[in-house]
Structures are given as C-alpha cells and as structure tokens.
Amino acid sequence: xxxxxxxxxxxxxxxxxxxxxxxxxxxxxxxxxxxxxxxxxxxxxxxxxxxxxxxxxxxxxxxxxxxxxxxxxxxxxxxxxxxxxxxxxxxxxxxxxxxxxxxxxxxxxxxxxxxxxxxxxxxxxxxxxxxxxxxxxxxxxxxxxxxxxxxxxxxxxxxxxxxxxxxxxxxxxxxxxxxxxxxxxxxxxxxxxxxxxxxxxxxxxxxxxxxxxxxxxxxxxxxxxxxxxxxxxxxxxxxxxxxxxxxxxxxxxxxxxxxxxxxxxxxxxxxxxxxxxxxxxxxxxxxxxxxxxxxxxxxxxxxxxxxxxxxxxxxxxxxxxxxx
Amino acid sequence: xxxxxxxxxxxxxxxxxxxxxxxxxxxxxxxxxxxxxxxxxxxxxxxxxxxxxxxxxxxxxxxxxxxxxxxxxxxxxxxxxxxxxxxxxxxxxxxxxxxxxxxxxxxxxxxxxxxxxxxxxxxxxxxxxxxxxxxxxxxxxxxxxxxxxxxxxxxxxxxxxxxxxxxxxxxxxxxxxxxxxxxxxxxxxxxxxxxxxxxxxxxx
Numbered sequence: 001x002x003x004x005x006x007x008x009x010x011x012x013x014x015x016x017x018x019x020x021x022x023x024x025x026x027x028x029x030x031x032x033x034x035x036x037x038x039x040x041x042x043x044x045x046x047x048x049x050x051x052x053x054x055x056x057x058x059x060x061x062x063x064x065x066x067x068x069x070x071x072x073x074x075x076x077x078x079x080x081x082x083x084x085x086x087x088x089x090x091x092x093x094x095x096x097x098x099x100x101x102x103x104x105x106x107x108x109x110x111x112x113x114x115x116x117x118x119x120x121x122x123x124x125x126x127x128x129x130x131x132x133x134x135x136x137x138x139x140x141x142x143x144x145x146x147x148x149x150x151x152x153x154x155x156x157x158x159x160x161x162x163x164x165x166x167x168x169x170x171x172x173x174x175x176x177x178x179x180x181x182x183x184x185x186x187x188x189x190x191x192x193x194x195x196x197x198x199x200x201x202x203x204x205x206x207x208x209x210x211x212x213x214x215x216x217x218x219x220x221x222x223x224x225x226x227x228x229x230x231x232x233x234x235x236x237x238x239x240x241x242x243x244x245x246x247x248x249x250x251x252x253x254x255x256x257x258x259x260x261x262x263x264x265x266x267x268x269x270x271x272x273x274x275x276x277x278x279x280x281x282x283x284x285x286x287x288x289x290x291x292x293x294x295x296x297x298x299x300x301x302x303x304x305x306x307x308x309x310x311x312x313x314x315x316x317x318x319x320x321x322x323x324x
Numbered sequence: 325x326x327x328x329x330x331x332x333x334x335x336x337x338x339x340x341x342x343x344x345x346x347x348x349x350x351x352x353x354x355x356x357x358x359x360x361x362x363x364x365x366x367x368x369x370x371x372x373x374x375x376x377x378x379x380x381x382x383x384x385x386x387x388x389x390x391x392x393x394x395x396x397x398x399x400x401x402x403x404x405x406x407x408x409x410x411x412x413x414x415x416x417x418x419x420x421x422x423x424x425x426x427x428x429x430x431x432x433x434x435x436x437x438x439x440x441x442x443x444x445x446x447x448x449x450x451x452x453x454x455x456x457x458x459x460x461x462x463x464x465x466x467x468x469x470x471x472x473x474x475x476x477x478x479x480x481x482x483x484x485x486x487x488x489x490x491x492x493x494x495x496x497x498x499x500x501x502x503x504x505x506x507x508x509x510x511x512x513x514x515x516x517x518x519x520x521x522x523x524x525x526x527x528x
Contacts, residue, residue, distance in 0.1 A: 039448050041455050042363040046463040049357040053476045054390065058350040058420060064343030197446070206348070206421060219487070239390070241423040244454040248461055248504070252454070254426075256446055267431065270446050274426040284343065293345050301349040301395060 055211035056238050059301055060294035062205040062285040063246075067257070068276035069198040070269060083182060084175040087135045094139060095168040097127045102164055116161040123160055138181040146171065195261030197269055201277030202253050203242030205285035207294035209233045228306060235295040240282045242274065352392035352420040354476040356469060360385050360460055362429075364452045368442040379442045381452065382435040386428040387460050390421040391473040393497075409492035410485055417473045418502040419464065424457050465508040470501040 006013065101123060105114040114122050124131055143159045144151055163171065211233060218232045246253040254274060263269050366379040397415035404411040438444065444452075474497050485493050500507035 037366055037368050037442060039364055039366045039444075039451065041452055042365070043459070044361045044363055046460050046467070047359050048467050049359050049386075051472050051476075052355045052357075053479065054352055054355045055480055056352040056390070056392075056420075057395075058348050058352060060345055061348050062343065062345045204421075208348075208350075239421045239423060241421070241425065243422065243424045244450065244457045248458060252450075254450060256450065259446055266446050267444075267449050270449065271426050271429070278425075285345075288343065288345055290345055293347070297347050297349065304349075305395060305398075 055214070056208060057211070057298060057301065058206045058208040058238060059235070059297035060207045060290050062207075062288060062290045063203070064205075064281060064284055064288075065200060065202045066277050066280040066284055067198065067200050068273050068280055069258075070196050070273055080179060083135070083179065086133075087139060087178055088173055088175070090130065090133050090135050090139055091173045094127075094130060095163065095171065097123065097130060098160060098163045099168055101126070114164065116157065119160045119164060120154075120157045138178070141181050142173075142178045143171070145177070146174075195263065196258060197256070197260075197263075197266075197273050198258040199270070199273045199277055200255045200257055201242040201274065201281060202246040202251065202255075203278070203281050204239070205237060205241075205282060205290060206239040207235060207237050207285075207290045209235060209294075209298050210238065230302070235291055235298055237282060237285070237290070240278055240285070242278050242281060349395040350392060350418070350420050351395050351477075351480075352390040353480050354391050354469075354473040356389040356391070356467070356472070358387045358389060358460060358467070360387065360456060362452060362456045364444075364448075366442060366444060366448065377442050379438045379444060380436060381444055381449070382432040384430045384432070385424070385453070385456060387457075388421075388423040388425075389419060389464070389469065390423075391417055391469050392420050393477060394418050394502075408490055409494075410490045411494040412481070412496070414477065414481075414495060414497045416498045416500050416502040416507055417470045417477075419469075419504075422461070424453075424460065426453075429453070464503060465501055 101114055101119075105112075130136060140156050140159055141151065143149075143163070144155050147159060147162045149155055149158050149162065213232050214230070215232070218230060220229045221227070222229065243253045245251070254277070256270075259266075362381070362383045362385055364381045366381075368376045368378070370376055393415050395415075398412075402413040477497075478495050481495060482493050500509050502508075
C-alpha cells in the first residue's frame with residue numbers, strides 16, 4: 001500500500017526533499033545572512049565566597065605576551081596497509097590506462113600512433129590525474145626496478161613504453177618490495193596537521209616573599225654587626241595570570257589567532273591551549289630573571305620597612321635575607 | 325586591481341605588548357575568593373524576528389582578588405615614633421592582583437546545550453568570559469574589600485610592631501580603595517556592613 005503511494009507521488013516527494021535540502025543548506029551556509037544569531041549574557045550575582053588572611057610581599061612584576069597551540073596537533077599517521085592499498089589501486093589504474101592507450105592507438109595513422117618518444121606526453125594528456133597521485137613517482141620507481149630499467153634521466157618514458165609493448169598481466173605488484181621505495185621521511189610528509197587552535201596570551205607574573213610559614217623564631221637580630229636575619233621566606237612566583245582582559249576594556253588577555261578543524265568540545269580544547277599559554281608565560285618570566293630581581297628588591301624593601309619602624313636599627317643596620 | 329589590493333588590506337585588532345620586569349613593594353594581606361555564575365544564550369532567528377532555536381551556556385566561574393597596601397607609597401613623614409608608641413598613616417588599600425583563571429570555569433553540562441546549526445564559537449566563549457570579568461571588576465568597590473583588607477592589614481602589622489617592642493600601636497589608613505589608579509570612596513553598603521555601632525531594629 002505504501003509502495004504504490006510512493007510510486008504515485010514520487011515526484012512530489014522528491015520535490016519536497018529537494019526543497020528541504022536547499023533550506024538546510026541555506027540555514028547552514030546562510031549566504032544572504034537571513035538567519036541571524038545573537039549572544040545574550042544575563043546579569044548574575046557576584047558573591048564573595050571567602051576572605052582569607054595572607055602575608056605576601058610582591059617585589060617584582062613581569063608582564064609579557066606568549067603564544068601556544070594544541071599540545072598534540074592531531075595528525076593522521078599513515079600505516080603500511082594504507083600505503084599498500086593506495087599504491088595497489090594506483091598500480092592497477094596505471095596498467096589499465098596504458099592498455100587503453102594501446103587500444104586507442106590501434107587503427108590510427110603511423111604519424112599519430114604512440115611511440116617511445118611521445119608516450120609520456122600522450123599518457124599524461126589523458127591521465128594527468130594519475131600523475132598527481134602522491135605515490136606515482138614511487139610506482140614508477142618500483143616498475144623501473146621490476147622491469148630492470150636503470151633510473152636515468154628519462155626513465156619514466158622507458159617504463160611506460162615497456163608496459164605498452166609487453167603483456168601487462170605479466171607485471172605484478174609486490175607490496176613488500178614497493179614499501180622499500182617509501183622512506184620514513186616520505187611517510188612523515190604524508191601526515192597532515194588536521195586540527196589546531198592557536199592563542200596569544202598576555203598576562204602578569206608576580207614574584208616575592210610569602211610570609212605564611214614565617215614564625216617569630218625565624219627572625220633574629222645580631223647586635224654585633226647590626227644585622228637582621230630572616231629565614232623561611234624564600235623568593236618565589238606568587239601569581240601567574242592571564243585573564244580575559246590584559247587591560248580591561250582595551251587589550252585582550254587571550255586572542256584567538258587560528259582555529260582549524262572541527263572539535264567535539266571546542267571549549268575544552270581551548271582551555272588546554274590557554275593553560276599552556278600560562279605555563280609559557282611563567283617560563284618566560286623566570287628566564288627574564290624575575291626571581292633574581294624579586295630577591296634583590298625584597299632585601300631593599302624589608303630593610304627600608306625595618307628602618308622606618310625601628311629607630312634603634314635606623315643607622316648603620318644592614319639586612320640579610322637567608323634562604324633555607 | 326588596485327582597488328582589490330587596497331580593499332584586501334585590513335588593520336588587525338591585536339595589541340602589542342612589550343615584556344618587562346618592574347620593581348614593586350606591595351604587601352598583600354587579604355585574599356578574596358569570588359564566585360560568579362555565567363549564563364549566556366544564543367538565539368537563531370529567521371528574518372530577525374522568527375525565533376528558530378536557542379543555545380544555552382551555563383558555567384560557574386571563580387575569581388581571586390588579593391588586596392593590601394603599597395609600601396612604596398609609605399613615607400617617613402607618615403610614621404611618628406615616641407619611645408614605645410608608634411603611629412602610622414598607611415596608604416590606600418589597593419588591589420594587588422586580580423586573577424580570573426580559565427581552569428576555574430566549570431561548565432554545567434546538564435544545562436549547557438548547543439542546538440542544530442546554532443553552536444557557540446570559540447570567539448563567543450571568549451567574549452562571554454570578557455563580559456563576565458568586566459562585571460566582576462565593576463562590583464569590586466561594593467564587596468567590602470576595603471574594610472576587610474584594613475582589618476587583615478592591622479592584624480599583620482600589629483603583630484610585626486609588637487615583635488619590635490612597641491606597646492602602643494596606632495594604625496590609620498587613607499580613605500578609599502585604589503582601583504586602577506582611581507580612588508573609590510566606600511559605598512553605603514560597605515559602611516553599613518562594617519559599622520562599629522550597628523543600628524538595632526526598633527521593637528514595635
């Protein structure tokens with residue numbers, strides 16, 4: 001019952017399907033910008049979760065720019081099986097193309113017949129797509145070895161001519177022998193970078209002393225040489241941040257440079273890249289000498305603070321910050 | 325050809341940042357953890373009027389703010405010492421660090437949903453978080469940061485000065501929260517929250 005109905009109204013159903021496909025295509029590509037989209041962000045509350053007492057003296061600040069991409073840019077590794085399948089297919093098509101050339105050449109005038117000197121050009125005229133295949137040079141090399149032809153200047157011509165004049169069924173494809181033609185370098189060249197996300201990150205790194213572990217017993221004063229000793233306060237990176245804004249409203253902290261390919265969860269992949277940006281910024285700051293600068297500045301700041309607040313140690317005191 | 329060449333050139337929006345290390349002497353005494361829920365919707369409309377579908381993005385985010393005082397603004401004239409008594413006029417409370425890390429963004433996967441031919445792009449996610457950061461920054465003067473930081477700073481400095489032998493310690497702060505180089509006066513909300521003489525409700 002359904003089948004006669006479908007047969008009877010086949011044309012109408014087909015027209016409806018075509019119209020639906022066109023509408024979906026229009027919705028997807030939207031060439032005339034008929035389908036508009038707008039992002040609305042709702043106002044939500046800002047709530048203080050906790051307040052904590054800390055004691056950190058920031059003595060050096062570094063700001064800079066860094067770049068990062070997906071740590072593992074997803075690549076396709078080409079396997080031996082893939083190489084063999086593709087090469088075998090090309091091999092068969094090449095032999096078939098040469099046989100077609102032979103068939104077409106029969107019955108033609110001698111001037112128009114295929115000869116050794118013009119076989120390569122004639123072959124490429126009608127089979128250029130075969131020559132564009134990535135394995136074409138290797139198939140020709142393989143055939144040169146199989147047909148015992150030296151790889152001199154115009155050996156492609158000689159290989160094609162030998163196939164043309166001989167029985168193509170006698171020419172076999174041996175996968176293991178062919179694989180020897182493909183070097184590791186060539187295999188890597190066939191890997192494609194399929195997906196990538198690249199971000200520029202701009203942020204701050206702050207270094208100094210954290211007094212969190214400092215106790216009263218860690219501070220001592222020597223009256224002999226008028227020196228204050230403080231331990232358990234080594235200089236370290238206190239903060240390393242890249243926020244959405246570097247300068248609020250003016251300069252962005254994260255800037256998307258490139259997005260290639262489609263991702264199941266693009267946000268999660270972007271988070272990986274952004275975290276990498278933060279790590280790169282930290283390394284950059286350390287290489288720039290932020291810790292050394294922070295250590296030097298910390299000594300000066302603490303000395304100045306003690307001198308301000310302790311008149312007895314105002315003149316002639318020097319300050320030494322000891323690391324553990 | 326010339327028109328094409330001219331038309332194809334466009335200025336990029338990226339700002340250039342030169343890296344630099346700068347000296348600082350900032351004492352951070354209080355750390356605030358701030359939560360903000362981010363809710364964004366993306367409508368797909370036909371002819372700007374007919375709503376086809378709506379994608380939704382919901383995430384909880386967290387910012388960390390460190391506040392304290394800039395010791396570089398402390399001058400000798402701000403300190404008065406009389407034997408065992410010390411009086412210090414401390415600089416304005418200042419935001420030392422604002423951190424809005426990407427790894428603290430937790431998407432609520434039960435509510436967040438993309439629709440057919442209507443997905444959030446990476447640029448849209450970034451724009452949503454940029455807006456969210458600006459909202460948090462706008463709310464900073466009204467979160468009681470100034471008063472809480474003053475309390476924490478007093479605790480820390482009193483312990484330090486007692487250790488140096490002072491018995492009478494008077495600490496005063498310059499009024500206002502220094503935010504992005506601008507002094508913001510405390511709001512009514514702040515002054516009610518930290519009033520030493522709170523107003524008791526009248527009995528009927």
